[in-house]
Amino acid sequence: MENLDFKKKLTIMVAVMSALLFAALNMTIIGTSLPKIVADIGGMDFYSWVFTIYMLTASTTAILVGKLSDIYGRKPFILTGIAIFTIGGLLSGFSNTIIQLIIFRGIQGFGGGMIMSSAFTTIGDLFSPRERGRWQGLMGGVFGVSSLIGPTLGGVIVDNLNWSWVFWIFLPVGVFAFLMILRLYPQVEKKAGEKIDYFGSITLAVAILSLLLAVSWGGNDYGWTSIQVISMFLVFFVSFSLFLWIEQHVPSPVVPLNLFKNRIVSVSNLVSFLSGVGMFGVIMYVPFFVQGVLGRSATVSGLTEIAMTLSMVAFSTIAGQLITKTGKYKHFALIGFLLFSIGLFLNSTLSTESSLITLIFYLMICGIGLGLTMPIFTLTVQNAVEHRYLGVVTATSQLSRQMGGTIGVALLGTILNARMGKQLNEMSIPTSLEGMSIDPSQLMNPSLLMEPGEVELIRSHVPHESIAIFDQLLSSLQEMLSASLSSVFLTASIIIGLALIVTGFLKEIPLRESNEEKSM
Structure with a gap:
Protein backbone atom coordinates (compact mmCIF):
# COMPACT_ATOMS: atom_id res chain seq x y z
CA MET A 1 0.00 0.00 0.00
CA GLU A 2 2.96 2.32 0.45
CA ASN A 3 3.39 2.40 -3.34
CA LEU A 4 -0.11 3.72 -4.08
CA ASP A 5 -0.28 7.18 -5.64
CA PHE A 6 -0.73 10.03 -3.19
CA LYS A 7 -4.25 10.90 -4.39
CA LYS A 8 -5.49 7.39 -3.58
CA LYS A 9 -3.68 7.40 -0.24
CA LEU A 10 -5.35 10.70 0.60
CA THR A 11 -8.78 9.34 -0.34
CA ILE A 12 -8.25 6.25 1.82
CA MET A 13 -7.15 8.43 4.75
CA VAL A 14 -10.29 10.58 4.38
CA ALA A 15 -12.37 7.41 4.63
CA VAL A 16 -10.38 6.08 7.59
CA MET A 17 -10.54 9.41 9.42
CA SER A 18 -14.29 9.50 8.76
CA ALA A 19 -14.59 6.08 10.41
CA LEU A 20 -12.47 7.26 13.35
CA LEU A 21 -14.52 10.45 13.68
CA PHE A 22 -17.70 8.35 13.57
CA ALA A 23 -16.48 6.22 16.48
CA ALA A 24 -15.02 9.13 18.47
CA LEU A 25 -18.15 11.29 18.18
CA ASN A 26 -20.31 8.44 19.41
CA MET A 27 -18.04 8.14 22.46
CA THR A 28 -18.05 11.85 23.35
CA ILE A 29 -21.68 12.69 22.56
CA ILE A 30 -23.11 10.35 25.18
CA GLY A 31 -21.48 12.04 28.18
CA THR A 32 -23.82 15.04 28.37
CA SER A 33 -26.79 13.00 27.10
CA LEU A 34 -26.75 10.08 29.50
CA PRO A 35 -28.36 11.78 32.55
CA LYS A 36 -31.52 12.52 30.55
CA ILE A 37 -31.46 9.10 28.89
CA VAL A 38 -31.32 7.40 32.30
CA ALA A 39 -34.05 9.70 33.58
CA ASP A 40 -36.24 8.39 30.75
CA ILE A 41 -35.47 4.65 30.80
CA GLY A 42 -34.40 4.30 34.46
CA GLY A 43 -31.52 2.33 35.93
CA MET A 44 -29.49 4.94 37.79
CA ASP A 45 -27.72 2.17 39.74
CA PHE A 46 -26.22 0.87 36.47
CA TYR A 47 -25.32 4.33 35.13
CA SER A 48 -21.55 3.78 35.05
CA TRP A 49 -21.88 0.48 33.17
CA VAL A 50 -22.87 2.30 29.99
CA PHE A 51 -19.28 3.61 29.92
CA THR A 52 -17.58 0.62 31.51
CA ILE A 53 -18.93 -2.01 29.12
CA TYR A 54 -17.76 -0.02 26.10
CA MET A 55 -14.30 0.33 27.58
CA LEU A 56 -14.09 -3.39 28.34
CA THR A 57 -15.16 -4.63 24.91
CA ALA A 58 -13.22 -1.98 22.96
CA SER A 59 -9.94 -2.53 24.84
CA THR A 60 -10.11 -6.31 24.52
CA THR A 61 -11.02 -6.25 20.84
CA ALA A 62 -8.33 -3.74 19.87
CA ILE A 63 -5.40 -5.86 21.05
CA LEU A 64 -6.77 -9.07 19.47
CA VAL A 65 -7.51 -7.39 16.14
CA GLY A 66 -3.97 -6.02 16.03
CA LYS A 67 -2.49 -9.47 15.43
CA LEU A 68 -5.32 -10.70 13.23
CA SER A 69 -5.00 -7.68 10.95
CA ASP A 70 -1.30 -8.46 10.51
CA ILE A 71 -2.39 -11.86 9.14
CA TYR A 72 -5.50 -10.98 7.10
CA GLY A 73 -5.00 -7.26 6.40
CA ARG A 74 -6.77 -4.23 7.87
CA LYS A 75 -9.69 -3.98 5.42
CA PRO A 76 -11.87 -6.84 6.75
CA PHE A 77 -11.57 -5.59 10.32
CA ILE A 78 -12.20 -1.90 9.75
CA LEU A 79 -15.25 -2.78 7.61
CA THR A 80 -16.50 -5.26 10.21
CA GLY A 81 -15.83 -2.72 12.94
CA ILE A 82 -17.86 -0.01 11.19
CA ALA A 83 -20.72 -2.46 10.55
CA ILE A 84 -20.81 -3.69 14.17
CA PHE A 85 -20.48 -0.16 15.53
CA THR A 86 -23.33 1.06 13.30
CA ILE A 87 -25.60 -1.81 14.33
CA GLY A 88 -24.79 -1.19 18.00
CA GLY A 89 -25.60 2.50 17.62
CA LEU A 90 -28.86 1.79 15.81
CA LEU A 91 -29.96 -0.65 18.51
CA SER A 92 -28.88 1.70 21.31
CA GLY A 93 -31.39 4.26 20.04
CA PHE A 94 -34.18 1.70 20.44
CA SER A 95 -33.28 0.83 24.04
CA ASN A 96 -36.21 0.66 26.45
CA THR A 97 -34.23 -0.32 29.55
CA ILE A 98 -30.78 0.39 30.95
CA ILE A 99 -29.83 -3.28 30.51
CA GLN A 100 -30.61 -3.11 26.80
CA LEU A 101 -28.54 0.07 26.49
CA ILE A 102 -25.59 -1.55 28.26
CA ILE A 103 -25.74 -4.61 25.97
CA PHE A 104 -25.94 -2.50 22.81
CA ARG A 105 -23.09 -0.23 23.98
CA GLY A 106 -21.07 -3.38 24.54
CA ILE A 107 -21.72 -4.32 20.91
CA GLN A 108 -20.57 -0.85 19.87
CA GLY A 109 -17.40 -1.40 21.88
CA PHE A 110 -16.48 -4.47 19.81
CA GLY A 111 -16.83 -2.38 16.66
CA GLY A 112 -15.06 0.61 18.17
CA GLY A 113 -12.05 -1.49 19.16
CA MET A 114 -11.74 -2.78 15.58
CA ILE A 115 -12.00 0.73 14.13
CA MET A 116 -9.43 2.27 16.49
CA SER A 117 -6.88 -0.49 16.06
CA SER A 118 -7.22 -0.66 12.28
CA ALA A 119 -7.30 3.11 11.72
CA PHE A 120 -3.98 3.86 13.42
CA THR A 121 -2.34 0.85 11.80
CA THR A 122 -3.51 1.98 8.36
CA ILE A 123 -1.23 5.01 8.62
CA GLY A 124 1.67 2.59 8.93
CA ASP A 125 0.54 0.68 5.85
CA LEU A 126 0.18 3.76 3.68
CA PHE A 127 3.14 5.85 4.77
CA SER A 128 6.74 5.36 5.78
CA PRO A 129 7.68 6.19 9.40
CA ARG A 130 9.19 9.50 8.25
CA GLU A 131 5.83 10.54 6.75
CA ARG A 132 3.61 9.28 9.56
CA GLY A 133 4.11 12.14 12.01
CA ARG A 134 1.76 14.55 10.24
CA TRP A 135 -0.93 11.88 9.92
CA GLN A 136 -0.64 10.81 13.56
CA GLY A 137 -1.07 14.47 14.46
CA LEU A 138 -4.17 14.76 12.28
CA MET A 139 -5.62 11.60 13.85
CA GLY A 140 -5.13 13.22 17.24
CA GLY A 141 -6.97 16.22 15.83
CA VAL A 142 -9.94 13.98 15.00
CA PHE A 143 -10.28 13.11 18.69
CA GLY A 144 -10.03 16.78 19.54
CA VAL A 145 -12.79 17.72 17.09
CA SER A 146 -15.02 14.99 18.49
CA SER A 147 -14.41 16.34 22.00
CA LEU A 148 -15.49 19.78 20.82
CA ILE A 149 -18.59 18.76 18.88
CA GLY A 150 -19.83 15.68 20.74
CA PRO A 151 -20.71 16.94 24.25
CA THR A 152 -22.31 20.17 23.01
CA LEU A 153 -24.33 18.43 20.30
CA GLY A 154 -25.44 15.76 22.76
CA GLY A 155 -26.87 18.42 25.04
CA VAL A 156 -28.65 20.15 22.15
CA ILE A 157 -30.21 16.86 20.96
CA VAL A 158 -31.60 15.76 24.33
CA ASP A 159 -32.92 19.28 24.96
CA ASN A 160 -34.73 19.55 21.62
CA LEU A 161 -35.17 16.06 20.11
CA ASN A 162 -35.76 12.47 21.15
CA TRP A 163 -32.60 11.18 22.86
CA SER A 164 -32.41 8.29 20.35
CA TRP A 165 -30.94 10.75 17.83
CA VAL A 166 -27.81 10.89 19.99
CA PHE A 167 -27.04 7.41 18.61
CA TRP A 168 -28.54 7.87 15.16
CA ILE A 169 -27.37 11.29 14.00
CA PHE A 170 -23.91 10.16 12.89
CA LEU A 171 -24.94 6.85 11.28
CA PRO A 172 -24.68 8.37 7.76
CA VAL A 173 -21.00 9.15 8.49
CA GLY A 174 -20.46 5.45 9.23
CA VAL A 175 -22.23 4.40 6.03
CA PHE A 176 -20.10 6.85 4.01
CA ALA A 177 -16.88 5.57 5.58
CA PHE A 178 -17.90 1.94 4.99
CA LEU A 179 -18.61 2.49 1.28
CA MET A 180 -15.40 4.49 0.78
CA ILE A 181 -13.22 1.86 2.43
CA LEU A 182 -15.03 -1.00 0.66
CA ARG A 183 -14.32 0.62 -2.70
CA LEU A 184 -10.85 2.09 -2.22
CA TYR A 185 -9.01 0.12 0.47
CA PRO A 186 -6.83 -2.60 -1.14
CA GLN A 187 -7.19 -6.15 0.18
CA VAL A 188 -3.99 -8.06 0.97
CA GLU A 189 -3.49 -11.78 0.82
CA LYS A 190 -3.42 -13.83 4.00
CA LYS A 191 0.11 -14.43 5.23
CA ALA A 192 1.15 -18.01 4.58
CA GLY A 193 1.99 -20.19 7.57
CA GLU A 194 0.32 -17.90 10.13
CA LYS A 195 -2.14 -19.55 12.52
CA ILE A 196 -4.54 -17.95 14.96
CA ASP A 197 -3.47 -18.24 18.60
CA TYR A 198 -6.89 -19.10 20.05
CA PHE A 199 -5.75 -20.03 23.58
CA GLY A 200 -3.50 -16.99 23.85
CA SER A 201 -6.34 -14.75 22.65
CA ILE A 202 -8.78 -16.19 25.21
CA THR A 203 -6.41 -15.90 28.17
CA LEU A 204 -5.40 -12.37 27.15
CA ALA A 205 -9.05 -11.32 26.86
CA VAL A 206 -9.80 -12.76 30.32
CA ALA A 207 -6.75 -11.00 31.77
CA ILE A 208 -7.71 -7.61 30.32
CA LEU A 209 -11.37 -7.94 31.31
CA SER A 210 -10.61 -9.03 34.88
CA LEU A 211 -8.07 -6.24 35.44
CA LEU A 212 -10.36 -3.54 34.05
CA LEU A 213 -13.26 -4.84 36.12
CA ALA A 214 -11.11 -4.84 39.26
CA VAL A 215 -9.97 -1.24 38.86
CA SER A 216 -13.44 -0.09 37.74
CA TRP A 217 -15.16 -1.70 40.73
CA GLY A 218 -12.52 -0.84 43.32
CA GLY A 219 -13.46 2.16 45.43
CA ASN A 220 -16.73 2.64 43.51
CA ASP A 221 -19.06 -0.37 43.45
CA TYR A 222 -17.00 -2.34 45.98
CA GLY A 223 -14.15 -1.73 48.42
CA TRP A 224 -10.60 -2.49 47.29
CA THR A 225 -10.39 -5.33 49.82
CA SER A 226 -13.80 -6.80 48.91
CA ILE A 227 -14.06 -10.37 47.69
CA GLN A 228 -15.31 -9.15 44.30
CA VAL A 229 -12.29 -6.95 43.62
CA ILE A 230 -9.72 -9.37 45.07
CA SER A 231 -11.19 -12.25 43.06
CA MET A 232 -10.87 -10.20 39.84
CA PHE A 233 -7.23 -9.44 40.62
CA LEU A 234 -6.68 -13.16 41.28
CA VAL A 235 -8.30 -14.06 37.94
CA PHE A 236 -6.05 -11.50 36.27
CA PHE A 237 -2.90 -12.93 37.86
CA VAL A 238 -3.75 -16.51 36.89
CA SER A 239 -4.92 -15.74 33.34
CA PHE A 240 -2.03 -13.38 32.61
CA SER A 241 0.51 -15.93 33.88
CA LEU A 242 -1.10 -18.57 31.67
CA PHE A 243 -1.06 -16.15 28.74
CA LEU A 244 2.68 -15.55 29.13
CA TRP A 245 3.32 -19.31 29.21
CA ILE A 246 1.21 -19.89 26.08
CA GLU A 247 2.90 -17.10 24.14
CA GLN A 248 6.28 -18.72 24.75
CA HIS A 249 5.13 -22.06 23.32
CA VAL A 250 3.00 -21.28 20.25
CA PRO A 251 4.41 -20.70 16.74
CA SER A 252 2.33 -17.58 16.04
CA PRO A 253 1.56 -15.78 19.33
CA VAL A 254 -1.20 -13.16 19.44
CA VAL A 255 1.30 -10.81 21.13
CA PRO A 256 4.90 -11.81 20.34
CA LEU A 257 6.73 -11.33 23.63
CA ASN A 258 10.00 -10.73 21.81
CA LEU A 259 8.61 -7.30 20.86
CA PHE A 260 9.07 -6.20 24.46
CA LYS A 261 12.76 -7.10 24.33
CA ASN A 262 12.95 -4.08 22.06
CA ARG A 263 13.74 -1.25 24.45
CA ILE A 264 11.96 1.35 22.31
CA VAL A 265 8.72 -0.64 22.38
CA SER A 266 8.90 -1.23 26.14
CA VAL A 267 9.75 2.38 26.98
CA SER A 268 7.15 3.79 24.59
Missing part, protein backbone atom coordinates in the same frame (compact mmCIF):
# COMPACT_ATOMS: atom_id res chain seq x y z
CA ASN A 269 4.35 1.62 25.98
CA LEU A 270 5.27 2.51 29.56
CA VAL A 271 5.20 6.19 28.63
CA SER A 272 1.82 5.73 26.89
CA PHE A 273 0.48 4.12 30.06
CA LEU A 274 1.69 6.99 32.26
CA SER A 275 0.43 9.56 29.74
CA GLY A 276 -3.02 7.94 29.84
CA VAL A 277 -3.13 8.45 33.62
CA GLY A 278 -2.56 12.19 33.25
CA MET A 279 -4.75 12.70 30.19
CA PHE A 280 -7.83 10.92 31.51
CA GLY A 281 -7.21 12.33 34.98
CA VAL A 282 -7.48 15.94 33.87
CA ILE A 283 -10.47 15.20 31.60
CA MET A 284 -12.37 13.44 34.40
CA TYR A 285 -11.64 15.72 37.36
CA VAL A 286 -11.58 19.26 35.95
CA PRO A 287 -15.42 19.24 35.77
CA PHE A 288 -15.46 18.46 39.51
CA PHE A 289 -13.55 21.68 40.12
CA VAL A 290 -15.60 23.85 37.76
CA GLN A 291 -18.99 22.62 38.97
CA GLY A 292 -18.26 21.60 42.55
CA VAL A 293 -15.74 24.21 43.68
CA LEU A 294 -16.51 27.21 41.45
CA GLY A 295 -20.24 26.46 41.34
CA ARG A 296 -20.56 26.81 37.58
CA SER A 297 -22.92 24.87 35.32
CA ALA A 298 -22.15 21.69 33.37
CA THR A 299 -22.26 23.77 30.17
CA VAL A 300 -19.57 26.10 31.49
CA SER A 301 -17.56 23.05 32.53
CA GLY A 302 -17.68 21.69 28.98
CA LEU A 303 -16.76 25.06 27.48
CA THR A 304 -13.82 25.35 29.88
CA GLU A 305 -12.32 22.07 28.69
CA ILE A 306 -12.62 23.30 25.09
CA ALA A 307 -9.62 25.56 25.82
CA MET A 308 -7.48 22.51 26.53
CA THR A 309 -8.90 20.64 23.55
CA LEU A 310 -8.21 23.45 21.09
CA SER A 311 -4.62 23.86 22.23
CA MET A 312 -4.15 20.08 22.15
CA VAL A 313 -5.48 19.80 18.58
CA ALA A 314 -3.39 22.73 17.35
CA PHE A 315 -0.12 21.54 18.85
CA SER A 316 -0.74 17.89 17.95
CA THR A 317 -1.05 18.94 14.31
CA ILE A 318 1.98 21.24 14.52
CA ALA A 319 4.11 18.57 16.21
CA GLY A 320 3.12 16.02 13.56
CA GLN A 321 4.15 18.35 10.76
CA LEU A 322 7.48 19.20 12.40
CA ILE A 323 8.27 15.53 13.08
CA THR A 324 7.74 14.72 9.40
CA LYS A 325 9.83 17.72 8.36
CA THR A 326 12.76 17.20 10.73
CA GLY A 327 12.67 13.46 11.40
CA LYS A 328 13.14 14.25 15.13
CA TYR A 329 10.61 13.49 17.82
CA LYS A 330 12.17 12.93 21.25
CA HIS A 331 12.58 16.59 22.14
CA PHE A 332 8.90 17.24 21.35
CA ALA A 333 7.95 14.53 23.85
CA LEU A 334 10.27 15.92 26.52
CA ILE A 335 8.99 19.48 26.11
CA GLY A 336 5.40 18.22 25.98
CA PHE A 337 5.57 16.20 29.19
CA LEU A 338 7.37 19.05 30.95
CA LEU A 339 4.58 21.48 30.02
CA PHE A 340 1.86 18.93 30.84
CA SER A 341 3.36 18.26 34.27
CA ILE A 342 3.67 21.99 34.95
CA GLY A 343 0.05 22.55 33.88
CA LEU A 344 -1.19 19.82 36.21
CA PHE A 345 0.92 21.21 39.06
CA LEU A 346 -0.59 24.65 38.49
CA ASN A 347 -4.04 23.04 38.64
CA SER A 348 -3.10 21.67 42.07
CA THR A 349 -2.60 25.26 43.31
CA LEU A 350 -6.18 26.29 42.49
CA SER A 351 -8.55 27.16 45.33
CA THR A 352 -12.09 28.35 45.92
CA GLU A 353 -10.82 31.89 45.27
CA SER A 354 -9.38 31.06 41.84
CA SER A 355 -10.98 32.49 38.73
CA LEU A 356 -12.25 30.58 35.72
CA ILE A 357 -9.78 32.50 33.52
CA THR A 358 -6.89 31.19 35.62
CA LEU A 359 -8.11 27.61 35.23
CA ILE A 360 -8.50 28.05 31.46
CA PHE A 361 -4.92 29.34 31.20
CA TYR A 362 -3.59 26.34 33.15
CA LEU A 363 -5.64 23.96 31.00
CA MET A 364 -4.19 25.49 27.84
CA ILE A 365 -0.70 24.69 29.16
CA CYS A 366 -1.86 21.09 29.74
CA GLY A 367 -3.34 20.97 26.23
CA ILE A 368 -0.15 22.26 24.59
CA GLY A 369 1.93 19.68 26.44
CA LEU A 370 -0.47 16.84 25.68
CA GLY A 371 -0.70 17.87 22.03
CA LEU A 372 3.08 17.78 21.59
CA THR A 373 3.23 14.19 22.85
CA MET A 374 0.16 12.73 21.12
CA PRO A 375 1.61 11.88 17.67
CA ILE A 376 4.81 10.36 19.03
CA PHE A 377 4.50 7.05 20.85
CA THR A 378 2.47 5.15 18.28
CA LEU A 379 5.04 6.36 15.77
CA THR A 380 8.02 5.23 17.85
CA VAL A 381 6.77 1.66 18.28
CA GLN A 382 5.86 1.37 14.60
CA ASN A 383 9.27 2.66 13.59
CA ALA A 384 11.08 0.22 15.90
CA VAL A 385 9.71 -3.07 14.50
CA GLU A 386 9.43 -4.85 11.19
CA HIS A 387 6.35 -4.07 9.15
CA ARG A 388 4.90 -7.55 9.71
CA TYR A 389 4.39 -6.65 13.39
CA LEU A 390 2.74 -3.30 12.62
CA GLY A 391 -0.80 -4.20 13.70
CA VAL A 392 0.04 -5.88 16.98
CA VAL A 393 2.59 -3.28 18.08
CA THR A 394 0.16 -0.44 17.29
CA ALA A 395 -2.51 -2.23 19.31
CA THR A 396 -0.19 -2.56 22.31
CA SER A 397 0.40 1.20 22.21
CA GLN A 398 -3.33 1.96 22.10
CA LEU A 399 -4.04 -0.55 24.87
CA SER A 400 -1.28 0.89 27.09
CA ARG A 401 -2.81 4.37 26.90
CA GLN A 402 -6.32 3.00 27.52
CA MET A 403 -5.20 0.90 30.49
CA GLY A 404 -3.31 3.86 31.89
CA GLY A 405 -6.45 5.98 31.69
CA THR A 406 -8.64 3.32 33.30
CA ILE A 407 -6.26 2.50 36.13
CA GLY A 408 -5.31 6.15 36.55
CA VAL A 409 -8.90 7.34 36.96
CA ALA A 410 -9.44 4.60 39.57
CA LEU A 411 -6.23 5.56 41.41
CA LEU A 412 -7.00 9.28 41.37
CA GLY A 413 -10.59 8.58 42.42
CA THR A 414 -9.31 6.62 45.41
CA ILE A 415 -7.06 9.55 46.39
CA LEU A 416 -9.99 11.98 46.05
CA ASN A 417 -12.34 9.82 48.14
CA ALA A 418 -9.73 9.14 50.82
CA ARG A 419 -8.89 12.82 51.24
CA MET A 420 -12.56 13.83 51.28
CA GLY A 421 -13.45 11.02 53.69
CA LYS A 422 -10.78 12.10 56.14
CA GLN A 423 -11.96 15.71 56.10
CA LEU A 424 -15.63 14.77 56.38
CA ASN A 425 -14.90 12.63 59.46
CA GLU A 426 -13.52 15.73 61.13
CA MET A 427 -16.60 17.79 60.24
CA SER A 428 -19.96 17.94 62.02
CA ILE A 429 -23.34 19.37 61.06
CA PRO A 430 -24.16 22.63 62.87
CA THR A 431 -26.77 22.05 65.60
CA SER A 432 -29.08 24.65 64.07
CA LEU A 433 -29.46 22.43 60.97
CA GLU A 434 -29.96 19.09 62.71
CA GLY A 435 -33.70 19.49 63.17
CA MET A 436 -34.46 19.93 59.47
CA SER A 437 -36.73 17.56 57.54
CA ILE A 438 -33.85 16.86 55.12
CA ASP A 439 -31.65 13.83 55.77
CA PRO A 440 -28.49 15.22 57.48
CA SER A 441 -26.29 12.89 55.40
CA GLN A 442 -27.24 14.92 52.32
CA LEU A 443 -25.56 17.94 53.84
CA MET A 444 -22.31 16.00 54.27
CA ASN A 445 -22.21 14.65 50.71
CA PRO A 446 -19.78 16.53 48.40
CA SER A 447 -21.72 15.34 45.35
CA LEU A 448 -24.38 17.81 46.48
CA LEU A 449 -22.12 20.53 45.06
CA MET A 450 -22.56 19.08 41.56
CA GLU A 451 -26.37 19.50 41.72
CA PRO A 452 -27.32 23.21 41.98
CA GLY A 453 -31.02 22.33 41.77
CA GLU A 454 -30.73 19.98 44.73
CA VAL A 455 -28.86 22.66 46.71
CA GLU A 456 -31.71 25.13 46.14
CA LEU A 457 -34.28 22.49 47.14
CA ILE A 458 -32.48 21.86 50.43
CA ARG A 459 -32.03 25.60 50.98
CA SER A 460 -35.82 26.03 50.72
CA HIS A 461 -36.16 23.78 53.80
CA VAL A 462 -33.61 25.71 55.84
CA PRO A 463 -35.04 28.14 58.43
CA HIS A 464 -34.38 31.75 57.48
CA GLU A 465 -32.21 32.37 60.53
CA SER A 466 -29.97 29.41 59.56
CA ILE A 467 -29.35 30.34 55.90
CA ALA A 468 -25.97 31.89 56.68
CA ILE A 469 -24.88 28.74 58.55
CA PHE A 470 -26.06 26.57 55.64
CA ASP A 471 -24.05 28.68 53.17
CA GLN A 472 -21.02 28.39 55.42
CA LEU A 473 -21.43 24.61 55.40
CA LEU A 474 -21.49 24.63 51.59
CA SER A 475 -18.35 26.76 51.54
CA SER A 476 -16.63 24.26 53.81
CA LEU A 477 -17.59 21.44 51.44
CA GLN A 478 -16.22 23.43 48.51
CA GLU A 479 -12.92 23.99 50.32
CA MET A 480 -12.70 20.27 51.13
CA LEU A 481 -13.35 19.31 47.51
CA SER A 482 -10.82 21.87 46.33
CA ALA A 483 -8.14 20.52 48.68
CA SER A 484 -8.90 16.94 47.63
CA LEU A 485 -8.72 17.84 43.93
CA SER A 486 -5.37 19.51 44.60
CA SER A 487 -4.08 16.13 45.76
CA VAL A 488 -5.48 14.54 42.59
CA PHE A 489 -3.83 17.05 40.25
CA LEU A 490 -0.56 16.95 42.18
CA THR A 491 -0.46 13.15 41.90
CA ALA A 492 -1.20 13.37 38.16
CA SER A 493 1.59 15.96 37.82
CA ILE A 494 4.07 13.61 39.51
CA ILE A 495 3.01 10.73 37.25
CA ILE A 496 3.51 12.86 34.12
CA GLY A 497 6.85 13.95 35.57
CA LEU A 498 7.70 10.25 35.76
CA ALA A 499 6.68 9.92 32.09
CA LEU A 500 9.14 12.74 31.34
CA ILE A 501 11.93 10.86 33.13
CA VAL A 502 11.12 7.56 31.37
CA THR A 503 11.07 9.37 28.01
CA GLY A 504 14.65 10.38 28.71
CA PHE A 505 15.57 6.69 28.34
CA LEU A 506 13.90 6.46 24.92
CA LYS A 507 16.43 5.77 22.19
CA GLU A 508 15.75 8.05 19.23
CA ILE A 509 16.44 6.24 15.98
CA PRO A 510 16.05 7.71 12.48
CA LEU A 511 12.54 7.50 11.06
CA ARG A 512 12.66 5.03 8.19
CA GLU A 513 12.08 6.36 4.68
CA SER A 514 10.31 3.17 3.57
CA ASN A 515 8.25 0.35 5.09
CA GLU A 516 10.54 -2.13 3.39
CA GLU A 517 13.53 -1.16 5.47
CA LYS A 518 14.24 -3.29 8.54
CA SER A 519 14.00 -1.85 12.02
CA MET A 520 17.11 -0.72 13.82
